Amino acid sequence: MPTTCVANVNWASNVTYGATRIHRPRTLDQVRRTVGRSERIRALGSGHSFSLVADTTGELMRLDGLPRTVRIDPARSTVTLSAGLRYAELAGILHRAGYALANLASLPHISVAGSCATGTHGSGDTQRCLAASVAGLRLVGPEGDLTELRRDTDPHTFAGSVVALGALGIVTELTLDIEPAYEMTQRVRVAVPLDEVADRPDAVFGAAYSVSVFTDWRSGTAQVWLKARTDDGSGAGAVTGWNGGRAAARPVHPVPGMPPEFSTEQLGTAGPWYARLPHFRPELTPGAGEELQSEYFLPRDAAPAAFAAIRALAGRVAPVLHIAEVRTVRADDLWLSPAYGRDTVTFHFTWIKELPAVLPVISAVEEALMPLGARPHWAKLTTVPASRVVPLYERSPEFEQLLRKYDPAGKFRNAFVDSLFPTG
Ligand SMILES: Cc1cc2nc3c(=O)[nH]c(=O)nc-3n(C[C@H](O)[C@H](O)[C@H](O)COP(=O)(O)OP(=O)(O)OC[C@H]3O[C@@H](n4cnc5c(N)ncnc54)[C@H](O)[C@@H]3O)c2cc1C
Numbered sequence: 250m251p252t253t254c255v256a257n258v259n260w261a262s263n264v265t266y267g268a269t270r271i272h273r274p275r276t277l278d279q280v281r282r283t284v285g286r287s288e289r290i291r292a293l294g295s296g297h298s299f300s301l302v303a304d305t306t307g308e309l310m311r312l313d314g315l316p317r318t319v320r321i322d323p324a325r326s327t328v329t330l331s332a333g334l335r336y337a338e339l340a341g342i343l344h345r346a347g348y349a350l351a352n353l354a355s356l357p358h359i360s361v362a363g364s365c366a367t368g369t370h371g372s373g374d375t376q377r378c379l380a381a382s383v384a385g386l387r388l389v390g391p392e393g394d395l396t397e398l399r400r401d402t403d404p405h406t407f408a409g410s411v412v413a414l415g416a417l418g419i420v421t422e423l424t425l426d427i428e429p430a431y432e433m434t435q436r437v438r439v440a441v442p443l444d445e446v447a448d449r450p451d452a453v454f455g456a457a458y459s460v461s462v463f464t465d466w467r468s469g470t471a472q473v474w475l476k477a478r479t480d481d482g483s484g485a486g487a488v489t490g491w492n493g494g495r496a497a498a499r500p501v502h503p504v505p506g507m508p509p510e511f512s513t514e515q516l517g518t519a520g521p522w523y524a525r526l527p528h529f530r531p532e533l534t535p536g537a538g539e540e541l542q543s544e545y546f547l548p549r550d551a552a553p554a555a556f557a558a559i560r561a562l563a564g565r566v567a568p569v570l571h572i573a574e575v576r577t578v579r580a581d582d583l584w585l586s587p588a589y590g591r592d593t594v595t596f597h598f599t600w601i602k603e604l605p606a607v608l609p610v611i612s613a614v615e616e617a618l619m620p621l622g623a624r625p626h627w628a629k630l631t632t633v634p635a636s637r638v639v640p641l642y643e644r645s646p647e648f649e650q651l652l653r654k655y656d657p658a659g660k661f662r663n664a665f666v667d668s669l670f671p672t673g
Contacts, residue, residue: 383424
């Protein structure tokens, strides 16, 4: 029988799930039977979302009780994994077998399925969001039926089925693109003038395979984390053509004053891709989060205007901020991906965990960024109403058709999905 799981809050404990029950099935058959019997159910990943995207008043189902399977197909350069896996687990297995993923988010402890469902991203001018590497999905549909979707054989609807907010069914397996394992270095520049990043984003974000800019918006300076591959000739995070402050003399944490032990290795020591791409070490599991997050995806050429707009709000932002991060994401073709159709710059905010103080500031940031074309991160906090979000996605009407096709009775819907795509 499916077991019930007790954790009914998300990682940051700002969401208490309204679910009547949280299932943790051990077999695919149990998944299918439980879904078939349920009136309303949706998948829960590792619970790292700050928004209500995973919440439901029906039932939830975690997939991390299923047998953990990882099958590498060297001929196709893909890996097929059970949906409950987190990137940290998958990365170690892939690396030992001589393979790698192209990109990772800042934290490797998030589940693969949940991350792909929400358009989660890392950074890199050439790097798309993590869902863009999905080549196949196996879904349990409303009757407990199984559907296999593949990028190569379902070209018309696949792009709508990956970033799907959990609304098309329970993903039990994913197939991802892989490549040969590679090594990376990570170097941090400190005291980089924020003007420099705002005025020369192409130089700064083009300086390495993956670049993250951290700032408090008030100091006028930034930390720039340069993650370079050792095999692609992109240099070791070259600082040419821009004022790169100075090299950090010792390891740092993204949040000034926090201990660097949780950060992935820096100072230019080469190491495996999965131990450099995230900011936080895969082997150290962070506890519950003392933070809230919001984030916005903007067209890349809006970067200078967005920097100016947020800097104008620095006096309000900085007092309620742990740290902010700016990254770049390459355009993709996934209908609900916040990087759909446009090369993107993302503005992320890690806020203090005091919602009443933070919400008005989020709202002010949104007033400044929405006119520049911002799309809020599906998994993070926003005050932008659904009616303003949906028109930002030109393929929304086709996604609504997919919803009707895969889930005609709305078994996998929740209030979050209903607000975006009302039934009837
Ligand atoms: C500390 C921290 C750091 C983060 N860093 C980044 C970052 O660098 N970049 C970024 O973009 N985001 C980042 N995030 C946000 C995070 O990536 C998203 O919240 C992501 O959704 C987390 O995956 P999850 O499994 O925890 O999702 P959950 O919150 O568990 O679920 C999210 C959605 O996925 C759906 N889902 C989950 N599993 C399945 C499944 N098997 N089948 C169908 N649907 C499913 C759920 O129904 C829900 O709608 C961060 C969050 C935290 C807390």
